[in-house]
Amino acid sequence: MTVKIKTLERQGSTFIEKLYLVEVFRGMRTTFGHFWRILLDNSKSYVRHYPEVKPEITPRWRGRHRLTTHEDGTMKCVACFMCQTNCPSHCISIEAGERVDGKSEKMPIRFEIDLLECIYCGYCVEACPMDAIRMDTGIYSVISSERSSVVKGMDELLATPGAFSEEDYKKRGL
Numbered sequence: 001m002t003v004k005i006k007t008l009e010r011q012g013s014t015f016i017e018k019l020y021l022v023e024v025f026r027g028m029r030t031t032f033g034h035f036w037r038i039l040l041d042n043s044k045s046y047v048r049h050y051p052e053v054k055p056e057i058t059p060r061w062r063g064r065h066r067l068t069t070h071e072d073g074t075m076k077c078v079a080c081f082m083c084q085t086n087c088p089s090h091c092i093s094i095e096a097g098e099r100v101d102g103k104s105e106k107m108p109i110r111f112e113i114d115l116l117e118c119i120y121c122g123y124c125v126e127a128c129p130m131d132a133i134r135m136d137t138g139i140y141s142v143i144s145s146e147r148s149s150v151v152k153g154m155d156e157l158l159a160t161p162g163a164f165s166e167e168d169y170k171k172r173g174l
Contacts, residue, residue: 057138059164062122064139065113065152066160068132074101075158076132079108083124083133091117092124111154115142138163 016022038045057063068076079096097109124133137160144150 055140057140057163059136061138061140062120062125062135063163064115064137064142064160065118065124065133065135065157066137066162067111067154067157068134068162069158070103074103075107076130077108077111077128078104078130078132079106080129082127082129086123086127088121088123089117089119091115108154111157113152113157115150115152116147134162136162136164 011017070076078099079094081094081096084090084092084094091114093110093112093114094108095110096106099105099107101107120135122135125135139160142150
């Protein structure tokens with residue numbers, strides 16, 4: 001069996017082709033074409049006019065975290081460390097303590113999420129057996145000038161409301 005070898009002629013042998021000037025000007029032509037088209041008529045632009053026009057958020061979208069509570073106001077979290085163990089970026093830290101309300105054996109004394117470390121994968125929500133942590137706040141921009149303000153503690157996570165009702169979850173089977 002013989003192997004067929006195809007010999008290709010090398011391109012770029014002239015001085016202009018070696019400088020890539022033709023390709024640079026072709027790229028600039030494309031860039032300036034888009035620039036003038038958007039400058040003269042931006043109605044066909046793909047840019048959303050944020051923050052004036054807020055994006056539409058669906059219930060399956062993963063936003064900032066929150067902790068949920070029972071109907072009587074007690075925290076659902078039982079400090080099982082499943083979310084902390086399952087987190088690939090290790091942004092969740094929990095310290096467990098004894099529970100006093102009789103719902104279970106233990107509860108978190110400290111529950112913190114570092115939003116700058118979080119990759120918003122949703123593994124913590126999937127791992128939670130009590131449905132205590134959710135990512136349904138509808139908050140999609142996390143900005144701050146200090147790192148300490150993006151580390152969310154238990155009180156702030158409990159105080160953050162959900163953006164969707166329980167009916168939305170039941171309808172979509174979430």
